[in-house]
Amino acid sequence: MLDEILGDYPQIKVIDYLLMNPFAELSKLQIAVGAEVSRITLNNFIDDLTVKQFIKNYMRHSFIRISVRIVVCLIAFTHTNTALSNHLFINEVQVANIDRFIDPSYNYGGWIELYNPGDSSIPLNGYIIRHTDSDGYNQQCTLTSSHGNIPAKGYSVLWFDHHSKDGYYGPKAGTQIPFKLDADGGIIELLDSHNAIIDVIDYPPCIARCSWIRATDGSDSFGWTNQATPNASNDTCCTASERVEAPIVNSSDGIFSDHYYCIVSIPQNCTLYYTIDGSTPVPGHSSISTNGVFTGTENAIYRFILAREGFLHSPVVTRSFFKSEGSYSLPILSVNTAPANFFDDTIGVYVIG
Numbered sequence: 113m114l115d116e117i118l119g120d121y122p123q124i125k126v127i128d129y130l131l132m133n134p135f136a137e138l139s140k141l142q143i144a145v146g147a148e149v150s151r152i153t154l155n156n157f158i159d160d161l162t163v164k165q166f167i168k169n170y171m172r173h174s175f176i177r178i179s180v181r182i183v184v185c186l187i188a189f190t191h192t193n194t195a196l197s198n199h200l201f202i203n204e205v206q207v208a209n210i211d212r213f214i215d216p217s218y219n220y221g222g223w224i225e226l227y228n229p230g231d232s233s234i235p236l237n238g239y240i241i242r243h244t245d246s247d248g249y250n251q252q253c254t255l256t257s258s259h260g261n262i263p264a265k266g267y268s269v270l271w272f273d274h275h276s277k278d279g280y281y282g283p284k285a286g287t288q289i290p291f292k293l294d295a296d297g298g299i300i301e302l303l304d305s306h307n308a309i310i311d312v313i314d315y316p317p318c319i320a321r322c323s324w325i326r327a328t329d330g331s332d333s334f335g336w337t338n339q340a341t342p343n344a345s346n347d348t349c350c351t352a353s354e355r356v357e358a359p360i361v362n363s364s365d366g367i368f369s370d371h372y373y374c375i376v377s378i379p380q381n382c383t384l385y386y387t388i389d390g391s392t393p394v395p396g397h398s399s400i401s402t403n404g405v406f407t408g409t410e411n412a413i414y415r416f417i418l419a420r421e422g423f424l425h426s427p428v429v430t431r432s433f434f435k436s437e438g439s440y441s442l443p444i445l446s447v448n449t450a451p452a453n454f455f456d457d458t459i460g461v462y463v464i465g
Contacts, residue, residue, distance in 0.1 A: 122147075122149040122150070122157070123157050125147045125148060125149055126143060126147045126149060126157055128147070129143060129146045129147035130143070199228055199229055199230030199232075199234065200226055200227070200228055200234065200239075200262065200302060200310050200311060201226065201227045201229070201311050201326065201329070201330045202224055202225075202226060202227075202300055202302055202311045202312075202313050203225045203226060203227035203267065203325065203326050203329055203330065203346060204224065204225040204323050204324070204325045204326070204340070204341065204342070204346060205222075205223075205224050205225075205293070205300065205313070205315045205323065205324045205325075206222060206223055206224075206318075206322070206323040206324070206340050206342075207222045207293040207294070207295055207315070207318035207324075208222070208295065208318040208319065208320040208321065208322070209221060209222055209223065209321075210320055210321055211321075211392050211449065211450065211453075212321055212340060213340070213342055214459060215271040215274065215288065216271060216282065216284035216285060216287055216288065217271070217274035217275075217276075217281035217282055217284070217285040217288055218281065218282055218458065218459050219273070219274045219281065221271050221272050221273045221274050221288065222271075222272045222273065222292060222293040223269050223270060223271045223272060223342060224241075224269070224270050224272075224293075224300060225267055225268070225269050225270075225341075225342055225343065226262055226267065226268045226269075226270065226302070227262075227266075227267055227326075227329050227330055228262040228263065228264060228265065228266055228267070228268075229265065229329065229330050230264055230265075231264050231265075232264055233261045233262065233263050233264055233266075234261060234262050235257070235260075235261045236255045236259040236260060236261065236262065236268065237255060237256055237257045237259070238254065238255065238304070238305035239254075239255045239302060239303065239304060239305065239310075240252055240253070240254050240255070240301075240302070240303040240304070240305070240307070241253050241255065241270065241289055241300070241301070241302060241303075242300070242301040242303060243291065243293065243294075243298055243299070243300055243301075244298055244299040244301075245294035245296070245298045246294050246296040246297050246298055246317075251291045253289045253290060253291070255270075258286065258287050259287060267342075267343045267344065267345075268343070269342045269343050270289055271287070271288050271289065272288065272289045272291065272292055272293050273288060273289070273290075273291065273292045274288050275288040275289070275290035276288070277290060278290070293315075293318075295317065295318045296317050296318075297314070297315055297316045297317045297318075298314070298315060299312065299313070299314045299315075300312070300313055300314075300315065313334070319336060319355065319424065320427060320428075321338070321340075321392075321425070321428075322336050322337060322338055322340070322424055323336070323337050323339075323340040323341075324336060325337050325340075325341075325346045325349060325351070326346055327346065327349075327351055328346060328347050329345055329346050329347055335351030335352070335353065336351055336352060336353065336424055337349045337350060337351050337352070337424075338350075338352075338395075338424055338425050350422075352422055352423050352424045354422075354423050354424065355423060355424040355425070355426065356379070356382060356418045356419065356420050356423045356424065356425060356426040357379075357418075357426060358418075358426050358427040358428075358429050359376050359377065359384065359416040359417070359418050359426060359429045360376070360377040361374055361375070361376050361377075361416070361429060361431055362374060362375045362376075362377075363375075363431075364431075365430075365431040365432045365433055365446075366432075366433070366434070366444075367434055367435075367436050367440075367444070368433055368434070368435060368436065369435075369436045370409070371407060371408060371409045372406075372407060372408060372409075372412065372433040373405075373406075373407045374405075374406050374407075374414075374431060375404050375405055375406075376401070376404035376406070376416055377404060378401075378402075378403075378404045378418070379418065379420075381420050381421070382418045382419065382420045383395065383400060383418070383419050383420070384400065384401045384402075384404055384416060384417075384418055385398040385399065385400055385401075385416070385417050385418075385419060386398060386399055386400075386401055386406075386414055386415060386416050386417075387399065387414070387415045388412060388413060388414060389413070389450070389451055390413050390415070390448045390449050390450060390451065391415070391449070391450035391451070392415060392417075392428055392450065393415055393416065393417045393428065395417065395419035395425055396419075398417075408433070409435070410435060411433065411434050411435055412432075412433045413430070413431075413432050413433075413446070413448055414430070414431045414432075414433075415428055415429070415430045415431075415448065416428065416429045416430075416431075417429075430448050432446040432448065434446075
């Protein structure tokens with residue numbers, strides 16, 4: 113495809129051939145024959161590509177460096193016609209789900225969303241998800257009929273980790289992809305049953321509770337958002353490139369005898385949200401403090417988050433205060449989470465279920 117745009121030059125033909133076979137182990141002879149160039153021309157060019165880290169050589173075979181960002185972009189470009197004809201896109205990625213969305217295994221696992229812009233439903237049976245982590249190690253999973261169909265103009269979420277082969281995670285854990293997404297960033301590919309690349313994206317190191325999304329469904333523009341939308345359109349989401357710093361609290365938590373007193377700094381143009389039940393504060397829904405002053409005489413748990421228009425929400429900061437009831441011979445461990453994670457009939461750790 114590149115030779116049609118950039119010209120029928122030997123070097124372009126070599127790159128084009130390598131991009132169309134991104135996971136092949138190729139000898140110089142195979143590359144020369146496949147790209148239809150002479151061995152003399154190829155030898156010098158292969159050396160140049162190796163120096164520029166476009167490819168790597170091992171045991172007389174050459175491999176394209178799939179982890180290099182320019183390679184990912186070129187692969188996506190050379191496979192554009194295939195992606196359009198098959199009507200599927202990797203539309204959204206959330207690695208650090210933490211406490212946002214519960215997956216079929218009753219965990220907060222990483223996930224990706226696929227988008228079908230076509231007019232017909234597409235069964236996922238036979239499609240392949242291939243993942244390359246930040247160290248270049250790749251794993252893949254072939255989807256089955258249990259992963260269902262993507263409806264026309266619709267979406268499908270694939271959940272990662274906590275697969276039934278690793279233990280009992282409930283009756284639906286067999287649909288989980290049996291490996292993790294990489295918190296340090298990686299590459300996700302969607303392939304058809306013939307190993308043709310349908311779509312490929314590289315995602316950066318994760319940000320907690322944020323998603324890496326196409327700015328609009330199926331577009332080429334990506335960005336971070338607070339507004340993760342599994343199984344829904346990205347078109348109403350706002351993206352941002354900067355994140356608000358974590359709230360600064362002027363006192364540490366712990367044991368108090370009479371009362372506790374803490375102040376949370378509220379930067380200009382920011383809003384401070386908080387909860388007192390252990391759950392994660394949600395901007396626009398949780399309580400707001402206008403002065404950042406918190407005091408009391410009884411046990412208390414506070415969780416804080418800062419929000420600012422045009423920015424990603426801050427990390428969550430937690431403070432736990434316990435009234436002294438005498439001396440303690442052991443350290444106190446405070447575990448803070450939403451009440452449902454303790455007491456819900458399905459997901460609560462203190463409930464048989």
